[in-house]
Amino acid sequence: MTNELRESVPVLTFPRQTLVSLLVFAVAWEALSHLAPYLGIPPFAIPSFVRIARSVATITPIDIAVTLARVIAALFISFVLGLALAMAMYRSDSLDKYLHPMIRLLMAVPVVSWILFAVLWFPGVEFRICFVLVVVCGPVFLVDTLDAMRGVPRELRQMMQSFRPTTWQYFFKLMLPAIVPTIFTSWKVNISLAIRVVTIAELVGAVTGIGHQLSVAQELFSVADVFAWTLVLVALLFLLEAMVARVEARVLRWRT
Amino acid sequence: MSGPPPIEVRGLRKVFRQTTTGQSVVAIDRLDLAIAPHEVVAIVGQTGCGKSTFFDLMIGLEAPSEGTIHIGDKSPHGDFDFFRGKIATVFQQDRLLPWRSALDNARLPLELIGLPETKQRERATTWLNRLGLGNFTSAYPHELSGGMRQRVAIARAFAVEPDILLADEAFGHLDEVTAAELRNTFLELARECGSTAILITHQLEEAISVGDRIVVFGKSARLLADIHVKQWDKSSYTLLREAIQSTLQNNQADPRLAQRQ
Numbered sequence: 001m002t003n004e005l006r007e008s009v010p011v012l013t014f015p016r017q018t019l020v021s022l023l024v025f026a027v028a029w030e031a032l033s034h035l036a037p038y039l040g041i042p043p044f045a046i047p048s049f050v051r052i053a054r055s056v057a058t059i060t061p062i063d064i065a066v067t068l069a070r071v072i073a074a075l076f077i078s079f080v081l082g083l084a085l086a087m088a089m090y091r092s093d094s095l096d097k098y099l100h101p102m103i104r105l106l107m108a109v110p111v112v113s114w115i116l117f118a119v120l121w122f123p124g125v126e127f128r129i130c131f132v133l134v135v136v137c138g139p140v141f142l143v144d145t146l147d148a149m150r151g152v153p154r155e156l157r158q159m160m161q162s163f164r165p166t167t168w169q170y171f172f173k174l175m176l177p178a179i180v181p182t183i184f185t186s187w188k189v190n191i192s193l194a195i196r197v198v199t200i201a202e203l204v205g206a207v208t209g210i211g212h213q214l215s216v217a218q219e220l221f222s223v224a225d226v227f228a229w230t231l232v233l234v235a236l237l238f239l240l241e242a243m244v245a246r247v248e249a250r251v252l253r254w255r256t
Numbered sequence: 257m258s259g260p261p262p263i264e265v266r267g268l269r270k271v272f273r274q275t276t277t278g279q280s281v282v283a284i285d286r287l288d289l290a291i292a293p294h295e296v297v298a299i300v301g302q303t304g305c306g307k308s309t310f311f312d313l314m315i316g317l318e319a320p321s322e323g324t325i326h327i328g329d330k331s332p333h334g335d336f337d338f339f340r341g342k343i344a345t346v347f348q349q350d351r352l353l354p355w356r357s358a359l360d361n362a363r364l365p366l367e368l369i370g371l372p373e374t375k376q377r378e379r380a381t382t383w384l385n386r387l388g389l390g391n392f393t394s395a396y397p398h399e400l401s402g403g404m405r406q407r408v409a410i411a412r413a414f415a416v417e418p419d420i421l422l423a424d425e426a427f428g429h430l431d432e433v434t435a436a437e438l439r440n441t442f443l444e445l446a447r448e449c450g451s452t453a454i455l456i457t458h459q460l461e462e463a464i465s466v467g468d469r470i471v472v473f474g475k476s477a478r479l480l481a482d483i484h485v486k487q488w489d490k491s492s493y494t495l496l497r498e499a500i501q502s503t504l505q506n507n508q509a510d511p512r513l514a515q516r517q
Contacts, residue, residue, distance in 0.1 A: 155347070155349060155351050156351060156353065158317065158347075158351075159345070159347060159351035161315075161317055162315045162343070162344075162345040163340070163344070163345075163364065163365045163368050164316075164336060164337060164339060164340040164341075164343075164368065165368050166368075169367075169368055173364065173367065173368075174353070177353070177355050177356075178353075178355075180355075252355075254354065254355045254356075254357075254396050255354075
């Protein structure tokens with residue numbers, strides 16, 4: 001690996017300040033867990049790290065895999081649909097005028113409403129979860145992509161057109177590479193959004209996945225389990241973001 | 257090889273409607289112009305005289321409101337795809353794609369005409385070498401100086417060996433030494449390729465040093481003067497310069513120009 005490439009690959013680093021704040025939080029939590037009975041707080045509400053560690057040890061990888069698969073599949077579907085619609089709206093002003101209000105409307109609907117609609121409309125659990133994720137993440141991809149396409153400098157568009165490309169050449173040789181930086185940003189935003197939304201969607205009706213396990217933990221009043229699964233979700237989010245950042249650094253290395 | 261076809265502009269008129277006021281603006285008003293194959297024509301005029309609109313019409317990006325432009329028997333706008341690989345442009349700014357290396361920028365038009373990749377690379381490398389960028393083929397635009405970037409843009413235009421070369425203030429933003437050097441290279445290569453070249457400029461020195469002909473546009477691209485530079489010997493270039501300047505200032509042909517036409 002060359003020095004240039006090594007520099008461009010993002011590395012998860014923990015600066016001293018981050019470590020200190022995490023340590024302070026951990027110490028405070030641990031102290032509070034021991035003091036809870038004396039403060040009138042039920043012991044299960046603030047479990048010690050030993051208890052949380054025991055919960056982490058019982059985490060089932062299959063639930064992580066299921067949630068991860070749901071998130072990745074839905075993000076890809078959202079991306080493809082968002083990109084295709086953005087291309088169509090970019091090319092057709094009238095389509096843009098008809099679809100734009102609809103997209104704004106979709107983006108204004110709360111996630112909980114989408115989950116309730118999905119439960120009432122669709123019998124299949126997987127379809128419900130996928131529907132909710134796509135309807136939440138798809139418009140974000142669409143709006144970001146469309147804005148980026150419109151932001152491609154007029155000078156570059158004119159230069160490209162002067163060489164008389166076909167429609168596909170124009171898209172693949174100018175528009176797509178020009179909007180790649182925005183697409184990566186959109187992916188990072190949507191990963192975070194999807195991780196949060198999938199958890200809520202899995203709370204309703206799913207029998208697998210992290211959201212379902214959180215629901216079980218809530219029924220059992222196990223704060224340690226909730227803590228453990230939440231840690232998994234955060235780790236999952238960091239992992240996916242790091243993966244996207246790595247691909248981004250590689251694809252956009254011309255910027256360094 | 258048959259060479260570039262003649263260019264014939266007849267009764268060309270371009271009217272724009274201003275989006276804010278709704279008023280019509282006549283950018284070009286009934287222009288007639290004929291350009292022979294292999295000619296190098298410099299078009300000069302003051303800012304806002306319709307030079308750039310003429311450039312867009314020549315590329316085919318805009319349709320005439322009235323009148324015609326014919327290159328051979330085809331229209332650059334109506335027969336847009338026919339001219340793929342036949343018309344190439346150099347703009348004021350280099351307009352390189354920032355995510356592509358110099359080589360990949362230079363071979364862009366070759367990709368568009370569907371040349372096999374090895375040939376694209378071969379030909380683009382040859383042109384970059386000719387423009388003195390042999391050691392910078394893998395450099396990205398932001399790693400190159402303004403002059404070097406404009407060289408890549410010129411290599412990109414010449415790579416397809418076009419019939420018609422259009423340049424819009426292509427050297428105006430460079431320092432005088434670099435601009436003069438690039439102008440000479442451009443002219444040399446255009447002659448070698450046998451292309452017809454149309455250069456739009458507001459610099460009289462550039463027009464005189466490059467053009468076989470100098471076409472002077474007045475307001476709304478009214479043809480004020482059509483000067484065949486060969487009719488002037490080098491010792492009278494100062495006079496020619498003054499006459500063009502006076503034509504532009506008074507918006508009518510200077511008598512000194514009329515005497516030689």
